[in-house]
Amino acid sequence: xxxxxxxxxxxxxxxxxxxxxxxxxxxxxxxxxxxxxxxxxxxxxxxxxxxxxxxxxxxxxxxxxxxxxxxxxxxxxxxxxxxxxxxxxxxxxxxxxxxxxxxxxxxxxxxxxxxxxxxxxxxxxxxxxxxxxxxxxxxxxxxxxxxxxxxxxxxxxxxxxxxxxxxxxxxxxxxxxxxxxxxxxxxxxxxxxxxxxxxxxxxxxxxxxxxxxxxxxxxxxxxxxxxxxxxxxxxxxxxxxxxxxxxx
Amino acid sequence: xxxxxxxxxxxxxxxxxxxxxxxxxxxxxxxxxxxxxxxxxxxxxxxxxxxxxxxxxxxxxxxxxxxxxxxxxxxxxxxxxxxxxxxxxxxxxxxxxxxxxxxxxxxxxxxxxxxxxxxxxxxxxxxxxxxxxxxxxxxxxxxxxxxxxxxxxxxxxxxxxxxxxxxxxxxxxxxxxxxxxxxxxxxxxxxxxxxxxxxxxxxxxxxxxxxxxxxxxxxxxxxxxxxxxxxxxxxxxxxxxxxxxxxxxxxxxxxxxxxx
Ligand SMILES: Nc1ncnc2c1ncn2[C@@H]1O[C@H](COP(=O)(O)OP(=O)(O)O)[C@@H](O)[C@H]1O
Ligand SMILES: [Mg+2]
Numbered sequence: 001x002x003x004x005x006x007x008x009x010x011x012x013x014x015x016x017x018x019x020x021x022x023x024x025x026x027x028x029x030x031x032x033x034x035x036x037x038x039x040x041x042x043x044x045x046x047x048x049x050x051x052x053x054x055x056x057x058x059x060x061x062x063x064x065x066x067x068x069x070x071x072x073x074x075x076x077x078x079x080x081x082x083x084x085x086x087x088x089x090x091x092x093x094x095x096x097x098x099x100x101x102x103x104x105x106x107x108x109x110x111x112x113x114x115x116x117x118x119x120x121x122x123x124x125x126x127x128x129x130x131x132x133x134x135x136x137x138x139x140x141x142x143x144x145x146x147x148x149x150x151x152x153x154x155x156x157x158x159x160x161x162x163x164x165x166x167x168x169x170x171x172x173x174x175x176x177x178x179x180x181x182x183x184x185x186x187x188x189x190x191x192x193x194x195x196x197x198x199x200x201x202x203x204x205x206x207x208x209x210x211x212x213x214x215x216x217x218x219x220x221x222x223x224x225x226x227x228x229x230x231x232x233x234x235x236x237x238x239x240x241x242x243x244x245x246x247x248x
Numbered sequence: 249x250x251x252x253x254x255x256x257x258x259x260x261x262x263x264x265x266x267x268x269x270x271x272x273x274x275x276x277x278x279x280x281x282x283x284x285x286x287x288x289x290x291x292x293x294x295x296x297x298x299x300x301x302x303x304x305x306x307x308x309x310x311x312x313x314x315x316x317x318x319x320x321x322x323x324x325x326x327x328x329x330x331x332x333x334x335x336x337x338x339x340x341x342x343x344x345x346x347x348x349x350x351x352x353x354x355x356x357x358x359x360x361x362x363x364x365x366x367x368x369x370x371x372x373x374x375x376x377x378x379x380x381x382x383x384x385x386x387x388x389x390x391x392x393x394x395x396x397x398x399x400x401x402x403x404x405x406x407x408x409x410x411x412x413x414x415x416x417x418x419x420x421x422x423x424x425x426x427x428x429x430x431x432x433x434x435x436x437x438x439x440x441x442x443x444x445x446x447x448x449x450x451x452x453x454x455x456x457x458x459x460x461x462x463x464x465x466x467x468x469x470x471x472x473x474x475x476x477x478x479x480x481x482x483x484x485x486x487x488x489x490x491x492x493x494x495x496x497x498x499x500x501x502x503x504x505x506x507x508x
Contacts, residue, residue, distance in 0.1 A: 045379070048379075048382075048383055049382075050379045050382060050383070071385055074382070074383060074384075074385045075385055077383060078383075079380070079383040081376045081379065081380055082376075083375055083376055085375060085376040085377050085379065085380035086377070086380075087372075087377055087380070088377075098384050098386075099384050099385065102287065102386065103287065103385050103386070104385070149384075
């Protein structure tokens with residue numbers, strides 16, 4: 001279980017997170033929605049310890065992430081970065097198998113490569129991309145390679161930062177199904193950031209909406225459409241008119 | 249109030265400079281600490297050795313060749329004022345191995361290597377590749393900085409040694425073909441007056457300069473600001489600070505090695 005209590009984070013005078021309270025139960029899928037620039041990516045980075053909150057506590061299974069043993073903590077996580085963040089100095093398969101080629105989870109090279117190719121297949125990429133370099137791929141392909149890397153070592157907890165942005169609708173569907181499958185079949189805990197309402201409905205057990213540094217609304221996806229919260233309504237219907245100003 | 253403003257600005261600048269010296273010292277300490285603790289990344293070290301050592305050879309060699317030649321001409325014409333043209337071979341040799349070989353070699357490596365390390369690591373920082381390393385349970389300092397610093401510290405002395413030899417050869421070429429020295433005498437004078445520590449001190453300097461260059465590249469890369477501008481600034485700062493630190497360290501080491 002991941003729990004955030006009163007998490008604050010500012011960059012200089014830019015108050016991004018202003019007291020986030022959020023709970024994600026193990027084995028469930030939480031989707032975070034909200035306008036761009038509202039701090040969704042920062043929120044995930046806080047949980048991973050890549051960004052240190054100014055105030056508040058983040059607990060993983062009731063243990064404070066700041067004091068947790070770092071290696072053991074990170075070994076449980078997989079993360080898909082918004083920009084892909086592939087290592088452009090190495091071919092695709094070594095990117096995907098990065099964790100499998102070093103450290104505690106180290107395996108023989110052949111086996112690591114076979115796993116990488118299998119994970120690539122699951123994100124809709126053929127074995128021919130394995131030996132290409134990230135710079136040779138399109139943006140959407142890079143994103144999927146990055147997704148394959150995030151799931152390569154079968155982590156317990158996976159964060160997806162805009163997994164379907166830049167993908168065509170069919171490929172988005174494939175990725176949505178994959179994320180759902182990882183949660184239901186492998187029992188992983190997932191936190192996904194997305195702007196794509198189709199993805200939200202396909203992936204989420206619960207939805208949280210971030211607005212002005214706070215969780216504006218949080219609840220099961222089944223209650224999302226029925227909620228009277230005008231912010232949520234404006235967001236899910238993509239209306240220009242409403243309480244959320246278009247000018248930010 | 250307005251009278252104090254320059255004083256305040258000076259104070260702020262001094263404090264800022266001291267703070268960055270402190271941060272760089274801590275960074276250097278961390279790099280050295282991680283040198284001896286596993287995991288080790290031999291493949292990364294090998295790659296860095298190629299990039300820093302092997303591919304710097306042409307540039308360092310050319311620099312040394314022309315410098316050795318120019319040095320021979322200068323010492324010949326300068327020495328002529330007190331009829332000491334005969335010292336050309338030994339001064340060229342001593343000047344190259346003690347001072348010009350390591351300093352110019354270090355500067356060329358600073359231009360070539362500090363910039364490329366800072367740009368590469370800076371780009372990794374702004375494209376979240378460094379964050380990705382962390383989430384993949386890999387310490388960026390250990391994986392990116394340690395191999396490069398180690399490789400530069402090992403490779404630059406070798407580059408300096410090669411540069412010394414090429415520089416002396418440059419002096420010899422000019423000496424024999426332009427200044428009509430006898431080839432055998434020139435070589436004999438070079439070897440006879442050269443002591444082991446002349447060469448050894450230059451190699452130690454080379455190691456120190458290699459360390460400085462890679463350290464500056466890594467430090468400024470990892471602390472790069474956001475965006476292309478941030479990387480550009482990091483690259484520039486890495487080269488400038490590496491070069492200035494090389495001159496400062498050169499003075500300090502010369503003071504330590506040759507005064508007593
Ligand atoms: N490392 C950083 N330094 C300064 N500001 C940052 C940093 N990371 C994010 N921000 C700022 O935090 C805000 C939220 O960013 P982000 O979490 O990326 O938004 P999004 O919700 O679109 O993912 C933005 O205004 C961004 O400029
Ligand atoms: Mg984002």
